[in-house]
Amino acid sequence: xxxxxxxxxxxxxxxxxxxxxxxxxxxxxxxxxxxxxxxxxxxxxxxxxxxxxxxxxxxxxxxxxxxxxxxxxxxxxxxxxxxxxxxxxxxxxxxxxxxxxxxxxxxxxxxxxxxxxxxxxxxxxxxxxxxxxxxxxxxxxxxxxxxxxxxxxxxxxxxxxxxxxxxxxxxxxxxxxx
Amino acid sequence: xxxxxxxxxxxxxxxxxxxxxxxxxxxxxxxxxxxxxxxxxxxxxxxxxxxxxxxxxxxxxxxxxxxxxxxxxxxxxxxxxxxxxxxxxxxxxxxxxxxxxxxxxxxxxxxxxxxxxxxxxxxxxxxxxxxxxxxxxxxxxxxxxxxxxxxxxxxxxxxxxxxxxxxxxxxxxxxxxxxxxxxxxxxxxxxxxxxxxxxxxxxxxxxxxxxxxxxxxxxxxxxxxxxxxxxxxxxxxxxxxxxxxxxxxxxxxxxxxxxxxxxxxxxxxxxxxxxxxxxxxxxxxxxxxxxxxxxxxxxxxxxxxxxxxxxxxxxxxxxxxxxxxxxxxxxxxxxxxxxxxxxxxxxxxxxxxxxxxxxxxxxxxxxxxxxxxxxxxxxxxxxxxxxxxxxxxxxxxxxxxxxxxxxxxxxxxxxxxxxxxxxxxxxxxxxxxxxxxxxxxxxxxxxxxxxxxxxxxxxxxxxxxxxxxxxxxxxxxxxxxxxxxxxxxxxxxxxxxxxxxxxxxxxxxxxxxxxxxxxxxxxxxxxxxxxxxxxxxxxxxxxxxxxxxxxxxxxxxxxxxxxxxxxxxxxxxxxxxxxxxxxxxxxxxxxxxxxxxxxxxxxxxxxxxxxxxxxxxxxxxxxxxxxxxxxxxxxxxxxxxxxxxxxxxxxxx
Numbered sequence: 001x002x003x004x005x006x007x008x009x010x011x012x013x014x015x016x017x018x019x020x021x022x023x024x025x026x027x028x029x030x031x032x033x034x035x036x037x038x039x040x041x042x043x044x045x046x047x048x049x050x051x052x053x054x055x056x057x058x059x060x061x062x063x064x065x066x067x068x069x070x071x072x073x074x075x076x077x078x079x080x081x082x083x084x085x086x087x088x089x090x091x092x093x094x095x096x097x098x099x100x101x102x103x104x105x106x107x108x109x110x111x112x113x114x115x116x117x118x119x120x121x122x123x124x125x126x127x128x129x130x131x132x133x134x135x136x137x138x139x140x141x142x143x144x145x146x147x148x149x150x151x152x153x154x155x156x157x158x159x160x161x162x163x164x165x166x167x168x169x170x171x172x173x174x175x176x177x178x
Numbered sequence: 179x180x181x182x183x184x185x186x187x188x189x190x191x192x193x194x195x196x197x198x199x200x201x202x203x204x205x206x207x208x209x210x211x212x213x214x215x216x217x218x219x220x221x222x223x224x225x226x227x228x229x230x231x232x233x234x235x236x237x238x239x240x241x242x243x244x245x246x247x248x249x250x251x252x253x254x255x256x257x258x259x260x261x262x263x264x265x266x267x268x269x270x271x272x273x274x275x276x277x278x279x280x281x282x283x284x285x286x287x288x289x290x291x292x293x294x295x296x297x298x299x300x301x302x303x304x305x306x307x308x309x310x311x312x313x314x315x316x317x318x319x320x321x322x323x324x325x326x327x328x329x330x331x332x333x334x335x336x337x338x339x340x341x342x343x344x345x346x347x348x349x350x351x352x353x354x355x356x357x358x359x360x361x362x363x364x365x366x367x368x369x370x371x372x373x374x375x376x377x378x379x380x381x382x383x384x385x386x387x388x389x390x391x392x393x394x395x396x397x398x399x400x401x402x403x404x405x406x407x408x409x410x411x412x413x414x415x416x417x418x419x420x421x422x423x424x425x426x427x428x429x430x431x432x433x434x435x436x437x438x439x440x441x442x443x444x445x446x447x448x449x450x451x452x453x454x455x456x457x458x459x460x461x462x463x464x465x466x467x468x469x470x471x472x473x474x475x476x477x478x479x480x481x482x483x484x485x486x487x488x489x490x491x492x493x494x495x496x497x498x499x500x501x502x503x504x505x506x507x508x509x510x511x512x513x514x515x516x517x518x519x520x521x522x523x524x525x526x527x528x529x530x531x532x533x534x535x536x537x538x539x540x541x542x543x544x545x546x547x548x549x550x551x552x553x554x555x556x557x558x559x560x561x562x563x564x565x566x567x568x569x570x571x572x573x574x575x576x577x578x579x580x581x582x583x584x585x586x587x588x589x590x591x592x593x594x595x596x597x598x599x600x601x602x603x604x605x606x607x608x609x610x611x612x613x614x615x616x617x618x619x620x621x622x623x624x625x626x627x628x629x630x631x632x633x634x635x636x637x638x639x640x641x642x643x644x645x646x647x648x649x650x651x652x653x654x655x656x657x658x659x660x661x662x663x664x665x666x667x668x669x670x671x672x673x674x675x676x677x678x679x680x681x682x683x684x685x686x687x688x689x690x691x692x693x694x695x696x697x698x699x700x701x702x703x704x705x706x707x708x709x710x711x712x713x714x715x716x717x718x719x720x721x722x723x724x725x726x727x728x729x730x731x732x733x734x735x736x737x738x739x740x741x742x743x744x745x746x747x748x749x750x751x752x753x754x755x756x757x758x759x760x761x762x763x764x765x766x767x768x769x770x771x772x773x774x775x776x777x778x779x780x781x782x783x784x785x786x787x788x789x790x791x792x793x794x795x796x797x798x799x800x801x802x803x804x805x806x807x808x809x810x811x812x813x814x815x816x817x818x819x820x821x822x823x824x825x826x827x828x829x830x831x
Contacts, residue, residue: 006513013456014505017463020549021498055778055786056699107778108751108758 043151044071045135052102052110052124059125064151068177069097071145072121072161073138075105076113081142084160085117091161092120096174101125103133146170148177181246184234185325188275191227191282192315194220198285198308202301217301218289224311225282232279235324236266248272248324256725264349271324273352277469278314280353280360281307288364288389295385302371303364310363313496321489347407355400355427359465361393362434366462369455370504373511378451383444386458388813390441394434395809401427402802409795410764417689417798420569425548426468429541433461436537443530447592449521450531452512457534459508463501464541470497522594529587536580543572574629581636581683584676585611585643589650603646611638618684622769622794624692624709633687640680644673671811678804685797692793697777701784711772712736713789726750726759731776731785735765747774747787762788771795 044064051057064071072088074081092098100121102110107126114124127133136145146155155173157165198220205213239262244250252272253265267276285307292300318324368386372378404427409417418424437457444454470493521527547569589603615635623630651669652661698706700715707713716732728750735743748761762775770793777786 007509010452010512011505011509013460014502014509017501017505021494021502023549024494024497055780106758 040153040156042153044145044147044153045132047132047135049101049125049127049132052100052107052114052126055107055126059123061151063099063123064147066149067097068146068148068174069099069122070174071099071101071147073101073103073133073136073143073145075103076109077105081160082117084142084162085120087160087162087166088120089118091166092122097122099123099125101127101132103127103138104130146173146177150178180234180238181243181325181327184231184238185319185323187227187234188231188315188325189319191224191231192312192319194224194227195282195308195311195315198224199305199312202305206298206301211297214297214301217304221282221285221289221304221308224308225286228275228279228282232266232275235272235275236263239263239266245327246324247326247328250328254725258724260349267352271318271322273356274314274318274322275324276353277356277360278311278318280356281311281314281363284360284364284389284393285311288367292385299371299375299385302374303367306367306370306374307363310367310500313500317489317492317496321492347403347410351400351403351407354396354403356469358393358395358397358400358434359427359430359469361389361396362430362458362462362465364389364393365437365458366504369458370507373455373504373507376511376514378455378512378515380445380448380451383441383451383454387438387441387445390434390438390458390461391809391812394431394438395806397427397431397434398802398809399806401431402799402806406799410762417795420547420566422548425544429544429548430461430464430468432537432541432544433457433464436534436541437461439530439533439537443527447521447527449527450534452508452515453534455512456508459501459504463497463504464545466497466500521592524590524595524597524600526587526590526592526595529583529590532583533580533587536576536583540573540576540580543569543576577683578632578636581640581680584679585636585639588644588647588672588676603650607639607642607646611635611642614638614642622688622692627691630687630691633691634684637680637684637687640676640683644676644680648673667815668812671808671815673808674811675805675808678801678808680801681797681804682801685794685799685801688794689792689798693795694791696789698787698789699780699784700787704784706787706789709791710738711791712739713772713774715785715787718785721748721750723750726752728758729776731763731774731787733763733774735772743772745772745774747776749776766796768796769794 044061046061048058048060051059070091074084088098098121100123102124104127107128110124110126114121125132130138142160144157144161145153146157148154154177155170157170161170198217201213201220202217205211205216238246239249239253240259242249242253242255242262248269248271249265252269253262257265265272267273285304288307289300289304292303365386368382368389372382401424404424405417408419437454437460440450440454440457443450585607586600586604589600589607612635615631615638618634618638619626619630648662648665648669649658652658652665655661656664694708696706696708700706702715702717705712705714712735714734714736716734719730719732721728721730728748730746730748733745733747734741735745743765745763745765747763750759750761752759760775762773764774765772770791773788773790773792775788777788779785
């Protein structure tokens with residue numbers, strides 16, 4: 001009796017480990033594109049970030065107010081962003097207002113990227129240390145936030161925007177925002 | 179042809195590791211002496227073949243064989259040879275090969291240096307190590323083969339190694355860290371072998387102690403080196419960022435630190451035995467978890483992982499088999515352990531127990547902080563990030579009791595301490611350390627903060643406490659000088675290690691409280707001034723390196739009108755990957771570092787420049803260096819040497 005109780009106590013580490021494994025296993029198969037942000041339904045947190053092109057120019061959260069828009073998180077180190085870029089340029093061509101946030105990146109490289117590939121962004125924020133990214137719960141790039149004219153985040157899309165998912169679902173979300 | 183040979187050689191090593199598991203265990207089961215004794219030779223053979231395979235890969239890097247996919251993606255012909263060599267372990271496949279190579283080096287060391295131990299016990303330990311190797315070989319061969327070819331369409335030249343990694347720090351940092359990670363496998367193997375045998379006496383604690391300390395020493399050095407590298411290479415002037423990669427190395431360190439202390443108790447007093455076994459399993463499990471979390475990218479970027487879950491699945495299966503299996507064994511077998519020793523509430527044993535509890539608390543904090551974002555997301559609670567402020571706050575709290583107990587801990591006797599005997603030394607300790615703290619702050623602090631007072635006091639408390647311990651111990655029976663000469667190496671190692679921790683605490687406190695960081699806009703000819711220092715921006719010149727170009731700034735630094743340094747921060751552009759890198763200029767000193775990093779050139783021709791004054795930052799690495807030195811000192815302790823000598827003497831007879 002005493003012994004089986006002791007075995008039970010000694011099994012605690014095993015049980016904890018198995019629970020941890022369950023989460024790791026889930027983590028393997030969870031589609032990261034379905035990430036939820038705790039910020040949905042809230043305004044973008046306060047921040048001041050430099051403009052990508054001009055370190056002397058500062059932007060704050062007021063740029064998200066006044067019209068509905070997309071906030072696209074990208075970086076030159078992110079291969080998917082490269083694939084996504086053409087589609088963003090197309091969206092910008094259709095008149096969508098897109099703000100870009102260059103995430104944990106190198107300024108010179110990023111400017112060169114935008115010069116070479118065309119710049120779809122109305123405003124380019126430079127989030128060198130990922131501070132705004134941290135507040136937004138950004139996991140990696142690319143990610144896109146759908147923000148309405150009051151500056152409230154309505155939807156978060158993780159992964160690239162492309163013709164297919166835009167037609168399927170995302171354009172409807174964007175059109176329904178005020 | 180050579181890459182294929184490398185792969186075949188690796189497969190042979192894999193086979194030997196399989197034999198290393200099966201044959202000795204069969205020998206123990208069937209009582210066949212020759213099979214039991216084969217464990218050693220099989221281990222050595224496994225090492226020979228994996229080393230050969232590693233040398234082949236390194237050679238292929240040196241001769242720029244871009245038909246090998248791994249080389250084409252991580253090296254190019256413009257890199258100097260030593261970076262091509264260190265690129266071998268610059269990415270996933272190669273670093274796994276390094277892992278398994280180091281594992282075989284540790285195994286071979288155990289095989290060759292355990293002549294005093296019973297043959298059967300060594301065979302069990304080697305079989306466990308073989309099993310660990312086998313899993314890694316299969317992982318490398320089946321999912322991450324570094325010898326894969328890009329034929330028939332191979333590139334003319336390779337991509338660059340990530341410029342961040344082209345640095346002298348990278349040549350030493352990962353192997354050092356891995357030596358530590360992998361080294362805990364020996365303590366783990368000893369623990370598992372003891373559990374298998376069902377014989378958890380203090381003998382196994384004695385055997386695995388030097389191995390554990392060796393691994394811990396490497397890990398300490400590895401982490402310190404990594405921190406130092408981040409400081410001077412990344413261009414942020416920080417020394418610890420609490421990112422998942424760092425946490426992954428910090429967790430085994432915490433468990434390992436707890437382990438070396440609890441091993442000491444188990445060996446000397448025969449208590450905490452089952453706890454020590456659990457710690458040995460934990461330390462290695464965390465090393466495995468760390469390697470895998472970092473290498474597989476479960477935490478860092480989920481995106482890379484979802485596309486190819488095979489690697490992840492393999493990793494997870496391996497983790498479940500190794501960690502789950504050993505915890506199961508632990509649950510069943512550790513119940514048989516009976517503690518013999520007794521101790522009262524106020525005793526060295528209790529002090530070490532508190533040390534362990536606090537270290538494990540710290541470990542849990544780091545583990546939760548690292549894994550919680552993942553768990554949180556899986557439970558559908560949304561994504562969260564846990565950052566520096568969280569860790570900093572909790573560690574500030576945890577270090578207070580830890581340091582206070584550390585200071586008095588070594589003054590307390592084993593088994594039982596009379597509280598009234600402790601009163602006088604405690605008062606002296608309190609008075610002297612307070613005085614020293616005040617003197618220190620008056621001399622070096624530019625202003626007063628409570629946190630600085632607390633931090634420096636804790637450091638002084640430990641320093642004075644360990645100093646008093648040496649004094650009291652030496653003068654216990656002899657005069658001070660004779661007594662000090664009679665203290666063993668491990669005693670001095672303990673003192674040095676604890677003093678190292680104190681130095682680090684003081685370093686962190688001073689750096690966090692009295693550093694000055696300025697991001698300024700400077701034109702050539704401008705100056706920036708603070709803390710008696712004057713930084714004058716003299717010029718910007720062109721720079722041409724082997725595989726990079728760029729610019730180099732020139733600053734003259736004056737301290738009260740007197741020139742102390744000319745500093746030249748660089749900004750490099752690596753031609754192949756077109757990435758820019760900041761090479762900060764650092765003028766290091768005993769009580770402060772000056773640090774300049776060039777930012778971007780602004781449209782009006784001025785430069786954005788980061789200028790830092792880092793108070794006592796060297797101490798942060800000097801402390802761990804002392805701790806590592808302490809580890810080395812233990813290796814040369816009489817207990818481990820004398821027996822070796824007497825053994826070889828016995829052989830001569």
